Amino acid sequence: MKFFLRLLLINLAIFCCLSANAENCNFKTKLTYIDGTSGCLESLPYANKVPQGHKNKLIAMIESSSHYIVSKSKNADCNALGYSGFFFVGMSNAGNMVADMLTGAKKDSIDSCMKQGCDCEIVIDSGNVLVDKDILLTGRTIKSQSNEISAINLNNPNKLIDTSNEKERLLGEAKIQDEQKIAQVKLKEQERLLAEAKLREEQRVAQAKLKEQEAEAKLQEDQRAVQAKLKEQERLLLEAKLQEEQKMAQAKLKEQEVREKIQNEIKTAKAAILIEKPQSITPQNRKALVIGNDTYKMVAKLFNAREDAKSIASNLSAVGYQVTLMLDLDEKGMKSAIRAFAAKVNGGDEVMFFFAGHGVQLGAVNYLLPVDIGGESEAQVRDEAIQLQRILDDMSDRKAKFTLAMIDACRDNPFKSSGRAIGGRGLAPTSAATGQMVVFSAGTGQQALDRLGDNDKNKNGVFTRIFIKEMQKSGVSIDRIIKNVRNEVAELAKSVGSEQVPAIYDQVLGDFYFKR
Numbered sequence: 001m002k003f004f005l006r007l008l009l010i011n012l013a014i015f016c017c018l019s020a021n022a023e024n025c026n027f028k029t030k031l032t033y034i035d036g037t038s039g040c041l042e043s044l045p046y047a048n049k050v051p052q053g054h055k056n057k058l059i060a061m062i063e064s065s066s067h068y069i070v071s072k073s074k075n076a077d078c079n080a081l082g083y084s085g086f087f088f089v090g091m092s093n094a095g096n097m098v099a100d101m102l103t104g105a106k107k108d109s110i111d112s113c114m115k116q117g118c119d120c121e122i123v124i125d126s127g128n129v130l131v132d133k134d135i136l137l138t139g140r141t142i143k144s145q146s147n148e149i150s151a152i153n154l155n156n157p158n159k160l161i162d163t164s165n166e167k168e169r170l171l172g173e174a175k176i177q178d179e180q181k182i183a184q185v186k187l188k189e190q191e192r193l194l195a196e197a198k199l200r201e202e203q204r205v206a207q208a209k210l211k212e213q214e215a216e217a218k219l220q221e222d223q224r225a226v227q228a229k230l231k232e233q234e235r236l237l238l239e240a241k242l243q244e245e246q247k248m249a250q251a252k253l254k255e256q257e258v259r260e261k262i263q264n265e266i267k268t269a270k271a272a273i274l275i276e277k278p279q280s281i282t283p284q285n286r287k288a289l290v291i292g293n294d295t296y297k298m299v300a301k302l303f304n305a306r307e308d309a310k311s312i313a314s315n316l317s318a319v320g321y322q323v324t325l326m327l328d329l330d331e332k333g334m335k336s337a338i339r340a341f342a343a344k345v346n347g348g349d350e351v352m353f354f355f356a357g358h359g360v361q362l363g364a365v366n367y368l369l370p371v372d373i374g375g376e377s378e379a380q381v382r383d384e385a386i387q388l389q390r391i392l393d394d395m396s397d398r399k400a401k402f403t404l405a406m407i408d409a410c411r412d413n414p415f416k417s418s419g420r421a422i423g424g425r426g427l428a429p430t431s432a433a434t435g436q437m438v439v440f441s442a443g444t445g446q447q448a449l450d451r452l453g454d455n456d457k458n459k460n461g462v463f464t465r466i467f468i469k470e471m472q473k474s475g476v477s478i479d480r481i482i483k484n485v486r487n488e489v490a491e492l493a494k495s496v497g498s499e500q501v502p503a504i505y506d507q508v509l510g511d512f513y514f515k516r
Contacts, residue, residue, distance in 0.1 A: 070083045306327050349400050353404070366430060367382070402435055
């Protein structure tokens, strides 16, 4: 009995000491006994029975682990100690994995203790004491405790019932703790499943939103396609309207030509009455083909070639020429117009050919371009364009007495903007047959000016407007008119900082006049 009282006093003293220092423990080495009281792992008597280095390793392992297990020998004479732990962060919902790691830690703790030659048991699980507090506070084993309890019961049989009840209470509390741990694992597993379900729902919502965005993008693309198709239809309608207007303009021009022809015939008849000696040249002997191409389809469009052609045609009609005016001719129409005109030319006729539009030189050959020229290669240009020399040869073959060919095509290379290196700016020097005069609106490598500046409102190019003014002069020969035009055009171009000197190739014999 005295021994039991002495033992109780020792336990109370140790308990008071541990309880007083419990608040100063490292939070990971703080213990909670099964009766609800607290203490420090560092203060337990059994911890001091192992070497200091071993103890330091135990404390370091506990401080660096998320979960730790401590085992102790059942026999007090053996004094073996085993421990194990694991660090588990960010995977609290993986219930099965946590359970497996806990089982492994328990096994490692007991194995490390039993390797020291002792029979061991787990006494601490992450700060929770799993055995009677007296076992840890006094350093006694389960076996010695059982012997002491038996001795006590022999001296005091009434204590047997209390000891049995205490044991049942402890076992009940341990069972409750195990059930709580299992419940926590199940709860964490439920949380993991809920998190996964939430993630799947978020993914489903994201996929639905993505599909909605894709559908909206497709709808916008369809709308753009419809708008593009509508614009194309509008463009086709606009082109059809433009072609119709061109046809009406041509019909109106032809009607005007007929009226002018009648008026010219009347004027000629009146002149024949007033002049004692009529001129030998009649309107039937003066013929002109005038072509103006503006609306090119696959190369750069022009802006006043048609107006130049109309002005030339009108003024030629006024001085007695039978004029054929053609505008915006494609390859087929241009070749057909040249053939038809050549067929009208008779021996002894005075002929004029005027072309305003794009022209290009390939090698030493000059080509006049129809509005549908493709220009994918030099070979295609040679096939689809019209050689200037062919027109001159036709006039020579028809025995024309005088041929004046005026080419206002010395502009920028039409294929340059399309990225095709075909030909260059201007036309190549040419040769004229006897009785022919060929005039280019600009010299080799020069650009023919359409305007003299932003404030220039004249609808005709510089070369054409000067030529029309000069041809109105009576009694001035054509070769003198052309030279006057060249001089005045060069001066006007120089006044705006440009260089344009019309090129003249003259093989004419005798004098010819627009107006005597």
